[in-house]
Amino acid sequence: MQRINENISRTTVEADELLENTGRVIKVHGVVYRVRQMSGFAFVILRAKRCLIQCVYSPEKAQCDLDTLTEGAAVIVEGEVVSDPKVINGAEIHILHVEILSRPAESFPIVINKKKLDISLDTNLDYRPLSLRNDHERAIFKIQEGIARGFREYLLKQGFTEIHTPKIVFAGAEGGANIFRLDYFGKEVFLAQSPQFYKQMMVGIFERVFETAPVFRAEKHDTSRHLNEYTSMDFEMGFIRDFTEIMQTETGILKYIFRLLNDEYGRELTLMNVKTPVIDSIPVVKFMEAKELIAKQYNRKITDYLDFEPEEEQLLCDYSKKAFNSDFIFVTHYPSAKRPFYAMDDAADPNYTLSFDLLYNGLEITTGGQRIHDYHQQDAKMERRGMNPDDFQAYLMLHKYGIPPHGGLGAGLERLTMKFLGLANVRSACLFPRDTVRVTP
Amino acid sequence: MQRINENISRTTVEADELLENTGRVIKVHGVVYRVRQMSGFAFVILRAKRCLIQCVYSPEKAQCDLDTLTEGAAVIVEGEVVSDPKVINGAEIHILHVEILSRPAESFPIVINKKKLDISLDTNLDYRPLSLRNDHERAIFKIQEGIARGFREYLLKQGFTEIHTPKIVFAGAEGGANIFRLDYFGKEVFLAQSPQFYKQMMVGIFERVFETAPVFRAEKHDTSRHLNEYTSMDFEMGFIRDFTEIMQTETGILKYIFRLLNDEYGRELTLMNVKTPVIDSIPVVKFMEAKELIAKQYNRKITDYLDFEPEEEQLLCDYSKKAFNSDFIFVTHYPSAKRPFYAMDDAADPNYTLSFDLLYNGLEITTGGQRIHDYHQQDAKMERRGMNPDDFQAYLMLHKYGIPPHGGLGAGLERLTMKFLGLANVRSACLFPRDTVRVTP
Numbered sequence: 011m012q013r014i015n016e017n018i019s020r021t022t023v024e025a026d027e028l029l030e031n032t033g034r035v036i037k038v039h040g041v042v043y044r045v046r047q048m049s050g051f052a053f054v055i056l057r058a059k060r061c062l063i064q065c066v067y068s069p070e071k072a073q074c075d076l077d078t079l080t081e082g083a084a085v086i087v088e089g090e091v092v093s094d095p096k097v098i099n100g101a102e103i104h105i106l107h108v109e110i111l112s113r114p115a116e117s118f119p120i121v122i123n124k125k126k127l128d129i130s131l132d133t134n135l136d137y138r139p140l141s142l143r144n145d146h147e148r149a150i151f152k153i154q155e156g157i158a159r160g161f162r163e164y165l166l167k168q169g170f171t172e173i174h175t176p177k178i179v180f181a182g183a184e185g186g187a188n189i190f191r192l193d194y195f196g197k198e199v200f201l202a203q204s205p206q207f208y209k210q211m212m213v214g215i216f217e218r219v220f221e222t223a224p225v226f227r228a229e230k231h232d233t234s235r236h237l238n239e240y241t242s243m244d245f246e247m248g249f250i251r252d253f254t255e256i257m258q259t260e261t262g263i264l265k266y267i268f269r270l271l272n273d274e275y276g277r278e279l280t281l282m283n284v285k286t287p288v289i290d291s292i293p294v295v296k297f298m299e300a301k302e303l304i305a306k307q308y309n310r311k312i313t314d315y316l317d318f319e320p321e322e323e324q325l326l327c328d329y330s331k332k333a334f335n336s337d338f339i340f341v342t343h344y345p346s347a348k349r350p351f352y353a354m355d356d357a358a359d360p361n362y363t364l365s366f367d368l369l370y371n372g373l374e375i376t377t378g379g380q381r382i383h384d385y386h387q388q389d390a391k392m393e394r395r396g397m398n399p400d401d402f403q404a405y406l407m408l409h410k411y412g413i414p415p416h417g418g419l420g421a422g423l424e425r426l427t428m429k430f431l432g433l434a435n436v437r438s439a440c441l442f443p444r445d446t447v448r449v450t451p
Numbered sequence: 452m453q454r455i456n457e458n459i460s461r462t463t464v465e466a467d468e469l470l471e472n473t474g475r476v477i478k479v480h481g482v483v484y485r486v487r488q489m490s491g492f493a494f495v496i497l498r499a500k501r502c503l504i505q506c507v508y509s510p511e512k513a514q515c516d517l518d519t520l521t522e523g524a525a526v527i528v529e530g531e532v533v534s535d536p537k538v539i540n541g542a543e544i545h546i547l548h549v550e551i552l553s554r555p556a557e558s559f560p561i562v563i564n565k566k567k568l569d570i571s572l573d574t575n576l577d578y579r580p581l582s583l584r585n586d587h588e589r590a591i592f593k594i595q596e597g598i599a600r601g602f603r604e605y606l607l608k609q610g611f612t613e614i615h616t617p618k619i620v621f622a623g624a625e626g627g628a629n630i631f632r633l634d635y636f637g638k639e640v641f642l643a644q645s646p647q648f649y650k651q652m653m654v655g656i657f658e659r660v661f662e663t664a665p666v667f668r669a670e671k672h673d674t675s676r677h678l679n680e681y682t683s684m685d686f687e688m689g690f691i692r693d694f695t696e697i698m699q700t701e702t703g704i705l706k707y708i709f710r711l712l713n714d715e716y717g718r719e720l721t722l723m724n725v726k727t728p729v730i731d732s733i734p735v736v737k738f739m740e741a742k743e744l745i746a747k748q749y750n751r752k753i754t755d756y757l758d759f760e761p762e763e764e765q766l767l768c769d770y771s772k773k774a775f776n777s778d779f780i781f782v783t784h785y786p787s788a789k790r791p792f793y794a795m796d797d798a799a800d801p802n803y804t805l806s807f808d809l810l811y812n813g814l815e816i817t818t819g820g821q822r823i824h825d826y827h828q829q830d831a832k833m834e835r836r837g838m839n840p841d842d843f844q845a846y847l848m849l850h851k852y853g854i855p856p857h858g859g860l861g862a863g864l865e866r867l868t869m870k871f872l873g874l875a876n877v878r879s880a881c882l883f884p885r886d887t888v889r890v891t892p
Contacts, residue, residue, distance in 0.1 A: 011774075013732035014781060016703030018696050024610070039690045041655075041853065059610055059658040084690065084855035111690070114853030115826035139652040139848040148656050155613045169465070169500055172596045174682045174864065176883045177618065177665050178631075180891045190619075192633050192642075194679075195671070195887050201633075208883060211580040211892065214482075215589050217500040223664065224618050230636070238635075241615045249480045249525070249552070255459050262457030291454035333452075340455055385556035404892030407580040412482065412555030414525035423615065442617045442649060446636050450621045451652065451845030 022086060025058045028101040032093040038063055038103065039086045039111075042079050043145070044123040054079055054105065055123075056087065060152065061277060062145055064102040065089060072105045081123065082114035122147075131435055138442055138451050149278040151441060154427045156275045158222050160267030161243045161421075168259065170245060171216040175208035177224065181402060183207050184350060188229045201226035204420055206352070207405045209246035210381060213416045214408055220245035222423070232446055234435040235373060237424060239444040246418030253354075253364040253380040256417045257294065257340050260368060260376060264338070265289050282431055287337045293330055294340040297362065300326055316345045324372040342366040344379075351395050352388065354380040354417070364417070370429045378419025385409035463527060466499045469542040473534040479504055479544065480527045480552075483520050484586070485564040495520050495546065496564075497528065501593065502718060503586055505543040506530060513546045522564065523555035563588075572876055579883055579892050590719040592882060595868045597716045599663050601708030602684045602862075609700070611686060612657040616649035618665065622843060624648050625791060629670045642667035645861055647793070648846045650687040651822060654857045655849055661686035663864070673887055675876040676814060678865060680885040687859030694795075694805040694821040697858045698735065698781050701809060701817060705779070706730050723872055728778045734771055735781040738803065741767055757786045765813040783807040785820075792836050793829065795821040795858070805858070811870045819860025826850035 022037045040056030040063055054065040054076075065087055067076050079085070089103040120129050120137050122144045127134060134141045142148050162172065178199055182189040183206035190201040205221050212219040225242040247259065268286035271279060279286070295303065298315075304325050305312050318326075318341075330339035343362040346355050353363040365379025382388040388409050392399050399406060427439040437443040442451055463478045481497030481504055495506040495517075506528055508517055520526070530544040561570050561578055563585045568575060575582045583589050603613065619640055623630040624647035631642040645666050653660040666683040688700065709727035712720060720727070736744065739756075745766050746753050759767075759782075771780040784803040787796050794804040806820025823829040829850050833840050840847060868880040878884040883892055 011734045011736055013775075014695060014698045014702055014735050015732040016699050016706060018699045021692070022690075039855070041855065060612075082853035084853060111855050112824050112853055114851065116851050118852060137848065139655055139845075140852045142653075142656045143852075151614070152612060152657070154615070158613065158615070159607070166600070171500075171593060172599065173592070173882060174595070174599070174665070176680055176885055176890075178667070178680050178885050178890060190633060190635070192631060194631070194890060195669075197890065199890050207892075212583075212882070214580060215583045216593070224615070226619070228636075239617055239619050249463075251462070254455060257455045258457050258459045261455055265457060291456040293452045294455050295452055334454075383553050404580075407578065407892065410555065410557050411559060411581045411584075412523035412525060412553055414480070414482065414552050441614060441653070444617055444619050449617075449619060449635060449638065449640050451648075451848065 025061050025063050025099050028063070028091055028099045028103070029093060031091045032101060033091065035088065035090050035106065036103075037086050037088045039084070041143075042081050042083045042085060045076070045079055045081065047076075052076055054087075056085070057143065057145065062098055064097045064099075065105050066092075066102055067105050072108070074105075074108045078110060079108060080113065082118065084111040084113075085109060086111065131437060135437060135443060135448065142441070146281060149281045150427065150431060150433070150439060152278045153271060153275055153282065153431065154423060154439065156271045157267050157426055157430075158241070158243065158423055160270040161222060161263055162220065163270070164263045164266035165218075165220045165245055168218065168262070170218040170220045170247070171212075173205075173209065173212050173216075173219045173221050174223070175202075175205045175212070175221060177202045177226070179207075180404060181207075183352075184227075188227050190226050190228045203227055204242060205244050206350075206420075209244055209418060210352070210413070210416065211405075211408045213246050213248040213418075214411070214413050217248040217414070218245070225420075230446055234437075235425065235428075237436055237440055237443055237445065240425075240440065241423040243421045243423055244418065246416060248414040248416040250380065250415055250417055253342075253366070253417050254294075256378050256380070256419055257292070257342075257366060257368075260378070260419060260421075261289065261292055284431055286430075289336075289338065292338045292340055292368075293334045293336055294342060294366075295326075296343040297341055297345065298343070300341050303329065316348045323369050323374060327369050327372040330369075337371050339369050340366050341369060349379070351392055351397060352381045354382050355391075368419075368421075370426065371432075373425060373429055375425045375429060376419050376421040378417065380415070380417035383409065383413045383415050466502050466504050466540050469504070469532055469540045469544070470534060472532045473542060474532065476529065476531050476547065477544075478527050478529045480525070482584075483522050483524045483526060486517070486520055486522065488517075493517055495528075497526070498584065498586065503539055505538045505540075506546050507533075507543055508546050513549070515546075515549045519551060520549060521554065523559065525552040525554075526550060527552065572878060576878060576884060576889065583882070587722060590722045591868065591872060591874070591880060593719045594712060594716055594723070594872065595864060595880065597712045598708050598867055598871075599682070599684065599864055601711040602663060602704055603661065604711070605704045605707035606659075606661045606686055609659070609703070611659040611661045611688070612653075614646075614650065614653050614657075614660045614662050615664070616643075616646045616653070616662060618643045618667070620648075621845060622648075624793075625668075629668050631667050631669045644668055645683060646685050647791075647861075650685055650859060651793070651854070651857065652846075652849045654687050654689040654859075655852070655854050658689040658855070659686070666861075671887055675878075676866065676869075678877055678881055678884055678886065681866075681881065682864040684862045684864055685859065687857060689855040689857040691821065691856055691858055694783075694807070694858050695735075697819050697821070697860055698733070698807060698809075701819070701860060701862075702730065702733055725872055728871075730777075730779065733779045733781055733809075734775045734777055735783060735807075736767075737784045738782055738786065739784070741782050744770065757789045764810050764815060768810050768813040771810075778812050780810050781807050782810060790820070792833055792838060793822045795823050796832075809860075809862075811867065812873075814866060814870055816866045816870060817860050817862040819858065821856070821858035824850065824854045824856050
């Protein structure tokens with residue numbers, strides 16, 4: 011019987027191996043991205059896994075017809091590597107042979123090989139399997155990989171355990187009408203708005219846990235910052251002495267992520283022309299103080315005492331940038347009335363909670379805080395809110411059978427990507443966004 | 452304004468730091484797991500993040516009452532570290548002070564501090580937030596963390612990009628009735644049965660991609676190996692010369708995972724009393740040859756020429772173990788009729804596909820194969836199957852605009868965990884399983 015081992019015999023080299031192969035004849039594979047006809051020769055730019063590769067076609071050397079190298083064809087190019095510090099990868103390939111592996115069936119309805127796509131967001135999203143092939147466009151998602159990876163790596167190093175919790179759930183964690191309903195073998199169930207209940211349960215098992223997974227919000231908002239399905243980066247930690255430990259952990263995560271991006275995603279940062287923010291420490295202000303600060307600094311009247319208006323978040327971040335040179339600012343002690351039933355109230359003033367948001371360049375990217383761990387306290391808060399604890403039996407087991415003081419947060423992967431890259435719309439930071447009208451591709 | 456940095460001032464030490472603190476007075480935190488009254492003293496076993504910690508209570512030394520150390524209480528113990536090679540962590544703590552942080556509100560309905568839980572699976576699942584606190588039970592999920600982590604780490608090293616694709620989708624990838632339907636702002640949509648369409652689209656972007664995320668199957672099977680929601684580990688790779696490259700990559704993944712488990716999850720492997728399988732290479736057999744082999748070896752008649760019966764998968768694995776000393780066996784060339792519309796048929800015999808399953812100790816844990824990359828070929832196969840290509844416009848963009856030869860696989864995280872640990876039911880390998888009757892906790 012035949013046997014399989016893990017050794018794939020490679021016949022092609024990678025883009026970052028070109029330079030070391032200077033002078034040799036090698037093969038690379040890629041997709042024809044752009045052909046630029048010059049006088050007497052042509053540049054054939056291939057799109058490889060993570061970067062472009064410059065090839066030079068000259069009729070004297072190449073044993074193929076330039077016309078066969080159509081945009082979108084998947085090819086194996088054989089040629090001689092010639093080093094040149096001015097080109098990408100420090101080397102180009104002088105084409106000898108080309109093997110065509112596949113070809114598009116139709117010509118492209120949009121131009122993808124310009125530096126930046128020159129199409130509307132809607133067209134971009136309509137043609138997502140094609141528009142993402144733009145070198146600039148896909149860099150967004152390589153960087154997004156780094157963000158999620160940094161989140162996980164940092165927490166693993168801090169003794170957190172990764173968990174996988176269900177998305178089909180018996181009750182919503184965030185309450186309200188913003189929940190998708192589902193017929194589940196004749197029973198009405200829901201799509202998880204967050205892993206909140208489950209990560210709290212898991213604090214009772216592993217003390218510190220995290221998850222990066224989709225969450226679903228049936229919000230009818232059609233704004234540049236809302237998605238109906240997004241990737242939530244969640245953690246929850248037990249045995250906290252104070253809810254600031256959660257913000258300290260998030261500060262550590264952000265520093266780790268930006269260091270990782272600098273170390274391993276430099277190619278994409280350059281392409282996107284962004285620099286990682288320098289984080290030493292992050293300023294922190296109480297909700298009501300922030301309200302008053304904005305009112306005073308920007309000569310505004312406070313009209314809503316329970317929440318920020320989007321403009322206030324923007325102004326607070328402007329202030330943070332000006333006063334502290336920080337792109338980030340923590341806002342703590344949000345009003346109890348605006349926080350979920352599991353939020354721990356501040357003993358010093360129970361109208362406010364031991365909770366926080368993290369704002370980044372004008373937008374909330376994280377909500378977190380300490381949770382109630384005492385069963386009777388949780389039960390009483392649910393009763394005060396007119397909730398029926400019997401509907402939450404499964405959740406309340408965690409309090410009933412004992413749980414240490416704990417808290418955590420959820421951060422939107424797409425929002426963090428969006429603000430870091432300075433994108434105008436969160437849809438641009440999502441591979442296949444879902445909004446109230448879009449479920450395709 | 453106050454500022455937050457990432458430095459949490461630690462007041463307690465971790466279990467694996469005990470030994471180096473021999474002779475010192477330190478603090479640890481944990482949950483009281485078991486109290487064993489001896490003559491004149493007591494053992495107080497704490498459950499920490501990842502292991503147990505042995506503390507010794509003696510009325511002479513301890514400035515607290517033993518009665519306050521009730522099971523399930525979250526505590527900070529202060530005491531002197533005494534080394535002892537016979538106890539876990541190589542050291543125990545002689546209690547001086549105890550601070551109680553929280554207590555259960557009710558006594559436990561099940562006994563969790565025995566070596567193994569002595570309750571039915573149903574009771575275990577009903578009380579999941581509690582039953583998972585059993586030291587043996589939670590080890591399953593620490594090992595599961597390692598499996599998912601190994602999958603990701605190996606693929607990142609091989610130049611794969613991690614992607615996050617939508618779970619609310621316009622069409623099912625696996626076809627059939629086994630799909631959950633959802634009202635999405637007045638439109639009927641579905642829950643993703645797999646990331647199939649999206650990972651294929653993403654081959655066009657990054658050449659090699661992977662995802663670990665939930666998938667949803669509305670199967671009505673009530674068996675020991677089916678879940679209606681599970682975590683699928685998926686990858687898809689472009690520019691393959693042959694579909695064996697996919698099996699080679701999976702072999703590499705498995706070897707990496709088991710090495711990682713040995714290196715970093717030894718504590719849990721010991722607790723579960725399992726050894727990682729030795730994988731050098733994995734035997735591979737064609738579907739029809741496997742059918743004939745089983746018929747001959749075990750004196751059976753072939754009745755179903757399109758699929759395996761569960762017993763046949765078991766027998767084939769028994770044979771693989773006996774003949775090749777391998778817990779794994781690849782079966783290739785499944786009948787076209789039983790594979791999805793995107794499976795690439797074998798040019799040598801189009802009744803069979805360039806596809807495979809991986810069987811592990813009697814159970815299929817992976818399905819994979821090469822996909823059709825040519826638009827006209829895909830279109831024709833859909834027509835032959837009576838499908839309307841117009842319903843799959845978004846998916847077919849990937850073929851229309853060109854895609855290299857490619858393939859990939861999906862592996863169930865829970866099934867792999869189950870078979871590795873020798874669990875009898877896949878529900879035991881899922882934190883909060885969903886089956887046709889269970890959506891709680």
